[in-house]
Amino acid sequence: xxxxESQTYTILLCGVGGQGTITAADLLARxxxxxxxxxxxxxxxxxxQRGGAVTTVVRFGDKVSTMVCDEGCANNIVSFxxxxxxxxLAFLAEDGVLVVNxxxxxxxxxxxxxxxxxxxxxxxxxEMGATLIPAGALAREAGTAKCANVVxxxxxxxxLPFEFKIWEDVIRENVPPKTIDINIEAFRxxxxxxxxx
Amino acid sequence: xxxxxxxxxxxxxxxxxxCHIGTAYPGTPSTETMETFATLPDVYAEWCPNxxxxxxxxxxASAAGARVLxxxxxxxxxxxxxxxxxxxxxxxxxxxxxxxxxxxxxxxxQNEQDSRYYAMASLVPILEPSDSxxxxxxxxxxxxxxxxxxxxxxIRSTVRISHTKTPVEVGQREAVPVKPYETDPAKWVMxxxxxxxxxxxxxxxxxxxxxxxxxxPFNRIERGDDSIGIICAGAVYEHIKEACxxxxxxxxxxxxxxxxxxxxxxxxSVDKVYVVEEASTYLSDAxxxxxxxxxxxxxxxxxxxxxxPEDILRSLGRxxxxxxxxxxxxxxxxxxxCPGCPHRLVFKELARLKAIVTGDxxxxxxxxxxxxxxxxxxxxxxxxxxxxxxxxxxxxxxxHRPVVGVIGDSTFAHSGLSSLVNTVYNRGxxxxxxxxxxxxxxxxxxxxxxxxxxxxxxxxxxxxxxAILEALGVDHVSVVDPLDMKAVRxxxxxxxxxxxLDVIIFQSPCVxxxxxxxxxxxxxxxxxxxxxxxxxxxxxISTDRESGFTSIDPELCNGCGQCEQYCAFGxxxxx
Numbered sequence: 001x002x003x004x005e006s007q008t009y010t011i012l013l014c015g016v017g018g019q020g021t022i023t024a025a026d027l028l029a030r031x032x033x034x035x036x037x038x039x040x041x042x043x044x045x046x047x048x049q050r051g052g053a054v055t056t057v058v059r060f061g062d063k064v065s066t067m068v069c070d071e072g073c074a075n076n077i078v079s080f081x082x083x084x085x086x087x088x089l090a091f092l093a094e095d096g097v098l099v100v101n102x103x104x105x106x107x108x109x110x111x112x113x114x115x116x117x118x119x120x121x122x123x124x125x126x127e128m129g130a131t132l133i134p135a136g137a138l139a140r141e142a143g144t145a146k147c148a149n150v151v152x153x154x155x156x157x158x159x160l161p162f163e164f165k166i167w168e169d170v171i172r173e174n175v176p177p178k179t180i181d182i183n184i185e186a187f188r189x190x191x192x193x194x195x196x197x
Numbered sequence: 198x199x200x201x202x203x204x205x206x207x208x209x210x211x212x213x214x215x216c217h218i219g220t221a222y223p224g225t226p227s228t229e230t231m232e233t234f235a236t237l238p239d240v241y242a243e244w245c246p247n248x249x250x251x252x253x254x255x256x257x258a259s260a261a262g263a264r265v266l267x268x269x270x271x272x273x274x275x276x277x278x279x280x281x282x283x284x285x286x287x288x289x290x291x292x293x294x295x296x297x298x299x300x301x302x303x304x305x306x307q308n309e310q311d312s313r314y315y316a317m318a319s320l321v322p323i324l325e326p327s328d329s330x331x332x333x334x335x336x337x338x339x340x341x342x343x344x345x346x347x348x349x350x351x352i353r354s355t356v357r358i359s360h361t362k363t364p365v366e367v368g369q370r371e372a373v374p375v376k377p378y379e380t381d382p383a384k385w386v387m388x389x390x391x392x393x394x395x396x397x398x399x400x401x402x403x404x405x406x407x408x409x410x411x412x413x414p415f416n417r418i419e420r421g422d423d424s425i426g427i428i429c430a431g432a433v434y435e436h437i438k439e440a441c442x443x444x445x446x447x448x449x450x451x452x453x454x455x456x457x458x459x460x461x462x463x464x465x466s467v468d469k470v471y472v473v474e475e476a477s478t479y480l481s482d483a484x485x486x487x488x489x490x491x492x493x494x495x496x497x498x499x500x501x502x503x504x505x506p507e508d509i510l511r512s513l514g515r516x517x518x519x520x521x522x523x524x525x526x527x528x529x530x531x532x533x534x535c536p537g538c539p540h541r542l543v544f545k546e547l548a549r550l551k552a553i554v555t556g557d558x559x560x561x562x563x564x565x566x567x568x569x570x571x572x573x574x575x576x577x578x579x580x581x582x583x584x585x586x587x588x589x590x591x592x593x594x595x596x597h598r599p600v601v602g603v604i605g606d607s608t609f610a611h612s613g614l615s616s617l618v619n620t621v622y623n624r625g626x627x628x629x630x631x632x633x634x635x636x637x638x639x640x641x642x643x644x645x646x647x648x649x650x651x652x653x654x655x656x657x658x659x660x661x662x663x664a665i666l667e668a669l670g671v672d673h674v675s676v677v678d679p680l681d682m683k684a685v686r687x688x689x690x691x692x693x694x695x696x697x698l699d700v701i702i703f704q705s706p707c708v709x710x711x712x713x714x715x716x717x718x719x720x721x722x723x724x725x726x727x728x729x730x731x732x733x734x735x736x737x738i739s740t741d742r743e744s745g746f747t748s749i750d751p752e753l754c755n756g757c758g759q760c761e762q763y764c765a766f767g768x769x770x771x772x
Contacts, residue, residue: 016530017532026362029200029362030200033200033364038364039200039362039363039364040328040361040362040363041361041362042357042360042361042362043360043361044304044305044356044360047225047304047305047532047563047639049532050532050533050534050535050560050563051530051532051533051535051736052530052531052532052533053530064363065435065436065438065439065442066435066436066438066439066440066505066506067357067361067363067432067435068357068436068503068505068506070505070506070507070517070518071507071517071518071520072517072518072519072520073518083527083528083530084530086523086524086527087523087524087527087530089521089522089523089524090520090521090522090523091520092520092521093518093520094518094519094520106739107528107529107530107531108530108531108533108566108567108568108734108736109528109529109531109567110528110739111731111736111738111739111740112567112568112731112732112734112740113728113731113740113741113742113745114567114568115528115529116526116528116742117528118524118526118527118528119526124524128521
């Protein structure tokens with residue numbers, strides 16, 4: 001779904017501490033800024049980064065007030081992990097777009113056998129209209145599993161009002177020089193996957 | 198135009214104001230402020246062992262004529278409250294700005310205290326930005342004001358200001374010379390004979406500041422519909438503009454002292470007047486004390502935690518956006534000690550000992566969570582050592598479980614040292630474990646006196662921890678490799694068996710300090726599904742809920758080998 005130019009967008013990126021949500025949010029914010037939008041990025045540091053559930057919120061538009069995302073307010077959720085997509089489902093706007101990395105990371109209570117992973121998580125997400133994307137596999141195809149976050153940004157890109165050129169320019173300027181080609185390829189694979197859905 | 202977090206913006210504003218020196222103890226959400234300041238040209242910045250020291254160093258530099266920035270998290274203000282209250286009497290020479298970064302919602306803190314109470318109690322003015330631009334503007338303006346009113350200024354941030362990046366129009370650094378210092382005991386020696394006249398100075402200054410805030414440009418009214426007026430400050434202002442852009446808003450940029458007359462006039466100009474604030478009643482109480490009769494929301498705002506736009510909508514009786522329900526079958530995802538954390542096994546052994554464990558502030562507080570569940574108390578920085586002493590006193594003469602205090606290296610330097618002096622001095626017993634991971638890990642690997650790394654990589658002296666403990670007169674000091682289960686077990690067993698003070702240094706570097714990885718471990722066919730390795734709570738080890746057999750994720754395993762030592766069947770081997 002493509003939304004209007006003048007609207008204020010709220011994108012919630014969620015995942016597990018250490019997965020690179022903050023880096024992805026930073027790239028997204030640079031794209032929005034390069035496109036002339038006002039932008040705010042709110043992230044949580046500290047204890048949650050030790051493998052806990054983390055969320056980062058990116059908001060952009062002609063005017064942006066709050067930096068948080070309440071329930072029903074996210075135009076897009078980009079989840080770096082399947083369980084975290086379910087955990088954050090309530091934040092998605094009714095007509096919101098959900099992009100989910102098709103990867104499961106078991107939390108400690110599951111690892112120790114005290115809790116179970118949610119049943120049929122993939123099916124439930126697909127039923128809700130989510131795009132499940134094998135970001136890890138696509139990232140490896142591009143060159144390294146480390147650029148899975150850029151694959152996910154690629155999958156997000158078609159639903160945002162920014163030309164792909166802006167995205168690619170921002171990626172070029174902000175990733176380590178040696179990894180530019182890999183990251184551009186990762187971005188394009190993400191875009192292609194989302195558009196092929 | 199720069200895109201800065203509130204923390205970066207404060208550092209930038211201070212730097213442009215010609216600030217010469219920065220002092221801090223790291224603490225979420227304040228840490229990046231001093232880290233950023235330290236990278237800017239022509240400044241000196243240092244980590245101090247604690248916030249009291251940081252403020253005292255800053256006061257010395259200010260007295261000598263330099264402009265100074267001091268940063269800390271909210272609970273750090275407790276630690277430096279002693280110098281703060283009297284710094285209000287002495288005033289400054291070079292301007293001084295103190296950042297107190299509050300944590301409503303407790304994302305990474307042990308409480309959600311409101312630093313504005315300190316401003317009010319110590320009669321030190323406090324500024325409160327609502328985005329990075331204001332954080333920059335206020336920090337930059339604070340230095341001139343600090344010198345004009347001859348008082349330290351505080352700036353209050355919250356996690357949503359400190360850790361939100363917003364656009365900032367930055368400027369140039371102003372070259373401000375260090376002011377001359379002249380001996381002036383009547384200003385700087387706060388003994389009663391001099392403090393009493395300074396108290397009168399404070400009274401006069403408070404009156405002058407109360408006049409100043411009435412027309413101060415940091416406070417502003419944004420007129421909307423006059424049926425509702427909301428008084429607010431900080432991040433909450435942005436939430437109000439989101440939730441109800443139609444109402445009239447009195448936005449405070451100075452939250453102590455308050456502009457009493459301007460607030461009363463505003464209240465008169467609207468039908469209903471409210472205060473919106475989070476995690477505290479500071480502002481409501483202070484506004485009422487100005488003579489404003491506040492209206493009550495039909496649905497009260499949450500008394501604790503953050504206030505979000507949805508809370509404001511709810512309080513005003515306005516509709517909330519529709520949304521899906523959160524599924525009920527999503528397992529929790531608490532943070533955990535990292536795979537390969539060198540201090541995991543110590544907690545396992547403490548649990549085996551059934552010790553009463555007094556804990557402290559840092560990553561290792563996660564030892565309190567299942568499956569390790571090896572912590573009885575956590576109160577504040579350094580309390581592990583002193584609370585262990587208290588437990589020993591109260592339990593003396595009874596058959597009791599061993600009492601063990603657990604503290605990190607940076608926390609020990611922060612305030613564990615003085616607690617240990619007390620235990621030695623009063624002939625206390627018990628066992629103190631210093632989990633020395635060679636860094637201040639939780640806040641992002643900062644230097645501290647025990648690793649000898651300084652903020653600007655200046656040459657330093659790494660303090661000799663065992664030598665310090667021996668010099669203090671600790672009965673038994675040992676240094677043990679925490680990755681060696683047998684050594685950990687034997688040392689702990691010996692320590693808790695005697696009624697004397699033992700300090701064990703478990704020394705091994707934080708797993709995040711090194712990128713190199715030992716060969717990983719895997720579980721072979723000898724696994725009997727006993728579950729012992731799983732009880733270490735390592736994120737790399739998982740158990741099959743039905744069969745109970747375990748496996749190790751090679752992506753996460755860091756090759757530390759702690760789990761192997763717990764397997765009685767030789768089922769865990771290195772690849």
